[in-house]
Amino acid sequence: MRSGPGESVSAPLDGVRAGEPRALARAITAVESGDGRLRSAAMAAPWPASARVVALTGPPGVGKSTLANALGRRLADAGRAVGVVAVDPSSPRTGGALLGDRARLAGDDGRMFFRSMAARAGTGGLAPEVEAVVRLLALSGRDRILLETVGAGQGEHAVTGVADVTVALLAAGSGDAVQAAKAGLFEVADLVVVNQADRPGAETTAALWRATRASDAAPVLLVSATEGTGVANLAEAVTALLAAKPAPDRSGAEDAADPLRAIRLHHVGVAVPDGDASMDRWRSLLGLEEISRHRVDEFGVLALFLGPSADSDAGLLELVQPTAPGPVSRFLERRGPGLHHICFEVRDIHAALAALAARGARLVDETPRRGAGGHLVAFVHPASAGGVLLELKQAERPPRR
Ligand SMILES: Nc1nc2c(ncn2[C@@H]2O[C@H](COP(=O)(O)OP(=O)(O)OP(=O)(O)O)[C@@H](O)[C@H]2O)c(=O)[nH]1
Ligand SMILES: [Mg+2]
Structure with missing residues (x-):
């Protein structure tokens, strides 16, 4: 880069x-x-x-x-x-x-x-x-x-x-x-x-x-x-x-010219001390279902994804529970449970990172890492995104038009 x-x-x-x-x-x-x-x-x-x-x-x-x-x-x-x-x-x-x-x-x-x-x-x-x-x-x-x-x-x-x-x-x-x-x-x-x-x-x-x-x-x-x-x-x-x-x-020329054009909100991440307890609460509050769960050792977390139903393409809620000392456990110690990050899906994460860097954004990850489910993800520092930790996720395949 x-x-x-x-x-x-x-x-x-x-x-x-x-x-x-x-x-x-x-x-x-x-x-x-x-x-x-x-x-x-x-x-x-x-x-x-x-x-x-x-x-x-x-x-x-x-x-x-x-x-x-x-x-x-x-x-x-x-x-x-x-x-x-x-x-x-x-x-x-x-x-x-x-x-x-x-x-x-x-x-x-x-x-x-x-x-x-x-x-x-x-x-x-x-x-x-x-x-x-x-x-x-x-x-x-x-x-x-x-x-x-x-x-x-x-x-x-x-x-x-x-x-x-x-x-x-x-x-x-x-x-x-x-x-x-x-x-x-x-x-x-x-x-x-x-x-x-x-x-x-x-x-x-x-x-x-x-x-x-x-x-x-x-x-x-x-x-x-x-x-x-x-x-x-x-x-x-x-x-x-x-x-x-x-x-x-x-x-794809338009999107390729601007890799941040076709982004789509994928999920909102909430830091919680106990994923399963928290999931019960969201279930009874909004009727959300568990869509998937992933242990992500790279980030020291257990990630539970919730949504309206498995086949819905609505945005998801991710409950992030620390499994080892790291950024999420520190976040919980400092601020307690609550909104942790938002994640947008991009069609080409490498191009998206390059475009963000060119716009002067402060990248936490200059190259993507493997996040939940083995997908390529990368984080952008809250200092560049209005105080919100921003995650980018490689879309599984290009969004259809
Ligand atoms: N008798 C006969 N053998 C065939 C025919 N087509 C392929 N074979 C044989 O079947 C074997 C496998 O053929 P490949 O073309 O490698 O099959 P493939 O589907 O590409 O296999 P993978 O890439 O390993 O999944 C080879 O030994 C081929 O010679 C055919 O029409 N008749
Ligand atoms: Mg073959």
């Missing part, structure tokens, strides 16, 4: 914009390893209108990487500049498949840029790094970006916020997968692919899928990623969908 006026950020983006594969690879590595400034710069850059994103998602080992490779080559043959990013599940796996993938598929052979990246667990959505890497690929001139993610539970809807078209994969012969898939991503898929169609059971799996779904179900295609059958059909179907669907609004 105290370094010069951003040469270190714009220079790597210049290389990316020039389409240099090595500059792109370096920028991805930097973003992947937590370079928040570069990530912000990538997110702030205008999205090239011709770039479209196709998500390939499905259970581990179903053939997503193999299909991304086959589909990518098909699109490259049709004259597209293709980039593939494969998001590895964050749990380390044994057996070498993952490393094999990385080695076999990484790099740029002149026709297609392929890169896998690790994504950390527990974000409940697509990691912000992934979105930034997609943007880097777009900035580098790739106009068809294939995004491989493991669809396994909640975060999967997040992919549909980034992708123009979402393709969900099932393995041939996996009737169980059809059942499991019904509740998840397949609800939002534009296309369903039964992969490994060279194996027995593909037709049965496709029939099962059709039978479990209403008439407006996503069309199902049979594909063998290894043998290449059905890949041309898939490329055609994807291309037709891209032509038919309007691109999502990725401009």
